[in-house]
Amino acid sequence: MKFKGSFINVFLSIYILFSGVAYSVDKAATKPEVTPIPKARQFITEHKGRFNDQNISYTATAGETYLKDKNGKETASIFTFAYTKNEKKQQNRPVTFIWNGGPGSASTWLHMGAFGPKRVKVPSDAQFPGTPPYPILDTPESILDVSDLVFIDPVGTGFSRALGEHKGKEFWGLQQDAASMAEFIRTWITANGRWNSPRFLLGESYGTTRAAAVAKILEKDLSISLNGIIFVSQALDYQGSTPYVKDNIISHITYLPTMAAAAVYHDKIKPKPENLESFLSQARLFATDELMPALFKGNTLDARTKTHIRDRLAYFTGLTPSYIDRAQLRIQGFHFAKELLRDKGLTIGLLDARYTVDEVDDLNSTPDHDAGGAIAPAFNAALMSYIRSDLGVTWDRTYLAPADDELSDQWSWRTAPPNSAWEPTYVNTAHDLSKALRINPALKVMVASGYYDLVTPFFDAEYTLNRHGIKAEQIQYHYYQGGHAMYVNETARVDLLKDTRLFIQQQTRRN
Template sequence: MKLCTLLLCFPIALATPIHADVKAEPPREEGKEAAPAKEGNDQNKEKPPSQGRKSPETSTTKHTIVLSGVRMEYTATAGTLPIRDAEGKTKAEIFYIAYTKDGLNDLSQRPVTFSFNGGPGSSSVWMHLGLLGPRRVKLQDDGSAVPPPYQLVDNEYSLLDETDLVFIDPVGTGYSRATKPEDAKLFFGLAEDARSVAEFIRLYVTQNTRWASPKFLIGESYGTTRAAALSGELANKHRMNLNGIMLVSTVLNFQTIWGGEGNDLPHVLYLPSYTATAWHHRKLPEDLQKLPIQDVLKQAEAFAVGEYLQAIMLGAALPDEQRKAVLEKMARFTGVSADWLDRANLRPGLERFSVELLRDRRLQVGRFDSRYTGHVRNGLASSAEGDPSGDAFFAPFASTFNHFIRTELKYIDDQPYEILASLGKWNWGAENDFVNVAETLAVAMTRNPFLKVHVSCGYTDLATPYFASHYTFKHLNVAPEISKNITIDDYYAGHMMYLNLPDLAKQRTDLGKFIRAATGR
């Protein structure tokens, strides 16, 4: 499995609403067994999931945390909900962890937020133990690696004081599994995934009497693609309107990040992220290096959509003198040589840039976060040998979660918890086109003008570059009055900007403010 599986970029299109064809079991209270089926009911004869494996019991535990100086008591629930087909047969079980504030009789004023990460193939662990949940992985303050063994600490930046939290592992990730291997294809696709996650949300909301609560989604990376798809699926299939959607490291229009012959747009949108990377590693000219990064990026953005865009649009018709001038400015804003950029035909590409920037030190920069560096075994390497940023946090998150779920949440399951799963072929829904769920989100925002959207972008994110997110929302086809419902906040660090403590503090403030505004508080 490649290290890029938190975001797999393949072409496809999605412009029509997604509809569900699966349903879940009848509602029941969390932690209680379903009533026995009547004798003769075929559903009672159904085999348990995964070849005779009995699903672990739902676990409910009590905890406390201090947030903003206030002691808060909450309940953690870890368990699975079955997803059934139209005939009532279980096709999969979706694992979740929910945190709910104790002592509330009226839930109509208490928001509930459904969280998931990306991939496709990623569990929900990253935002769970990095940003939102009451416990977080302890790393260096800038998010850099620490030696094992790893540990969790109370997350004083958790959003649990603002909203209840439900972390969802889509089928094939975490402990979530299709009942039979051949049933996996029912869930491994853009539309299929949205259907099953929407059905999970409907079931959870129904069983836990949360239809009257303000409802939010938060997704990261491909999870933002999923969130946009869900905005249509929940509204169209279940008539469930949302109060807000929070998008972290966004990709809605894949044409903005997936390059190739005939698509030069990503080269333009990546360039400011190369500038941020070079600024961080002090590879820019001194006059730029001494400026605040925001000021440098404004210059890089203007160059990207001006002279650089014109140059690559001209292609072979670009005059030699103009090409030379553009190459010199590219070198100025990227920290790599004009000669190398010339040989790259003005299109450096992420994999090549990652090893070229610090070649003199025999280092490569990270994809998820280009602040991270790692040694290159082959000094002549022409493309990245891995991802140093992923190497820094994959193991700490996996180790701490596996300890946490069993010891603190008391959920006992011996099957592997799939932190990052290789799901095989993913059904993107169409061929010879790029997925663009921005259209689905635009329709949802138009039909529900109260829906608010928050976008978190990281300057040093080379997986979903911040300027591509800005571009997507500047081109969202909504009325000016609707576009006012969109808030974009930028952060210094990369794809998981919250691993950098200053960014975590800022993001907690920004998201808390967003939730309060979206609920009229």
């Protein structure tokens, strides 16, 4: 006789066989109990504000939207902060879906730094933001006058979680994340009667990677048309923003203009250029027309040309010719952050090269930590204070910012099914954007870049979006005197909001 099942079931079968005792095993009883899924939480408050010289009454809805599978079973809770203007024809009003990046970042930065109705104030000149309390101010420049705003926290960030038997890992991946965000948008516009509203996506950093992938899903698979996409610190093709890969020639080209901007800011270019934009145009031309061919030639480059390239690199970067010689003309972006002010014992920021920090080890080749990250405590403190005092969010659930500590290690960058062959490559969703733009020729993209961003350099945005079959007339470039989160600079923040408002108005104007 053959027995199937676990050891305990086999033992019981033998016992029954020889004892004649009637016995049955309740397999269902051995399954772990699943906690019932509670009703989605909603915190709704009414507000008034003045935006772009308009008095606006609006509703703030901080709450969960449940994603469901094809059988109607809940899979995940997506928590959002939605600001909707109180008006009769709400179904025709533009709505902008906003997320940050990471992957693994909640929407805190864009919410409390620029686009929300309230913002935290940090020093505009890249100084240390100090200690609590941090000022929380009105944002009269917010685009709430031209669009409703939905700030989204993906699964594993903020209050968003997987539900029931589902695990966060199911949503942590390049394709999985994009699919869940696209499904959220479809669910939200259905629940709120906004199918005929003009729609925009606005993402920062990895949020632009996500936006391109989501745009393709919406346009191609879900028949949901978009009016526009706003990229803040573009990151679609990672080759141009990955300076730490030793043989990545492209990053040496895309990073050079940002290095030049940082060198000017820290007075390392002598004489100081009278016009930054003109100087950076020269840096672009040198990078593409001279540096790239030289690096491509490698050790076949003749001595005279090598000396010329070295001296021009020294001019544009503010580094010494001897250092550039030792680097073999290949100035790695993160090495530059440590080297530029080494003579002063300072390291410049990666997210924002305007920031500096005095690190313990001045001999390291790369920064020990990012000086630009000093503003994070101010943003977190301001958000948690604001949502409790103004939005009435009283919940014992932990707001994950940073994200779930398992998210980063479990994130999947695969673009092929798990059981199929796959050769790793640079992440690149520019092809997704190109597809969406071809499907919807009226769709346009606004690209916002900070001059001092050593994580997603502005020249990489140009390099990426000028290729991949993307039409030039569908892309608009804007540049700001800031870094990755350029909106911490007050002038850049106001200009960013102004440019975004004009872009939304342009893309919702009827012919």
